[in-house]
Amino acid sequence: MSHPRETVPSTVLVVEDEAQLARALQINLRVHGYEALTAPSGEAALEIAAARPVDVVVLDLGLPGMDGFEVIRRLRAWTDVPIIVLSARHGSEDKVEALDAGADDYVTKPFGLEELLARLRAAARRGPRTGEAPRMLTGDLSVDLAARRVLVRGSEVRLTPTEWNILALLVRRAGQLVTQREILTQVWGPAYEKETQYLRVYLAQLRRKLETDPAHPRHLHTEAGMGYRFDP
Known part of the structure; x- marks a missing residue:
């Protein structure tokens, strides 16, 4: 058949x-x-x-x-x-x-x-697959998830593997709250689901690399006590 x-x-x-x-x-x-x-x-x-x-x-x-x-x-x-x-x-x-x-x-x-x-x-x-690489373009920031490439104002920004994994997770869920536990479990594994200090350190690093004003971020927002959100 x-x-x-x-x-x-x-x-x-x-x-x-x-x-x-x-x-x-x-x-x-x-x-x-x-x-x-x-x-x-x-x-x-x-x-x-x-x-x-x-x-x-x-x-x-x-x-x-x-x-x-x-x-x-x-x-x-x-x-x-x-x-x-x-x-x-x-x-x-x-x-x-x-x-x-x-x-x-x-x-x-x-x-x-x-x-x-x-x-x-x-x-x-179960679902259509376009075969196209997912990409987020917003303002001065470009995130190509398939190519694992980030551009800020046209210049490539080097991220560590952990920084990349956090950013990719947030970008895929753009506009939605991603809980601390979910990020820790996805990026580090289930044994790290309570290690919230890791997230604070890495989100600060990501803001320094990607945000024009890290103290007043446009894209990477904290929901106090809950998690983080990427806003396009």
């Missing part, structure tokens, strides 16, 4: 450290009309996702270095790309943690190719 091409995401990023499995997935996905990219680690996956638009991420949880849960959280700081977890972990606690972090689906290994293809089609149907 054939499936209309427009219901199928064109570019799939496979994040899998087992080289043989990654290669097999890449070959099979290409046979079925996908452009398939592979990344052997979470760090490599984030670099690829930032450098070019992808339509769906197929992610193993048990990665070297940064684990799959952290990859999900970092992707969710700036993109709504569908994420399908592939994991040998069958425990319900892992499924709950992955879904709570922002994954859309969870497939346990071993799995059949037809099942994965069906999951990919379902992910495509």
Whole structure:
């Protein structure tokens, strides 16, 4: 049975450290009309996702270095790309943690190719994907979330990875209050949800780098005792 091409995401990023499995997935996905990219680690996956638009991420949880849960959280700081977890972990606690972090689906290994293809089609149907890089242009400030690039009055501003992750989360939710707990959990992890002093330090640094008058910010606002808001 054939499936209309427009219901199928064109570019799939496979994040899998087992080289043989990654290669097999890449070959099979290409046979079925996908452009398939592979990344052997979470760090490599984030670099690829930032450098070019992808339509769906197929992610193993048990990665070297940064684990799959952290990859999900970092992707969710700036993109709504569908994420399908592939994991040998069958425990319900892992499924709950992955879904709570922002994954859309969870497939346990071993799995059949037809099942994965069906999951990919379902992910495509959940929402349109334009493939365009999200970008915020407001006054003197330009934030390109996919390229991880910030310009102030046309000049590039260098941010640390932590500064970038905070800014990206706030920009994606522009005009909305993002709670301290949510930022701490998304950027540093659940163990840091009460470390509010981290946020005060990093928001002060961001204001110094991005605001014309850091003492009276135009974009990065504090909601006392609650969280922060990015106003375009």
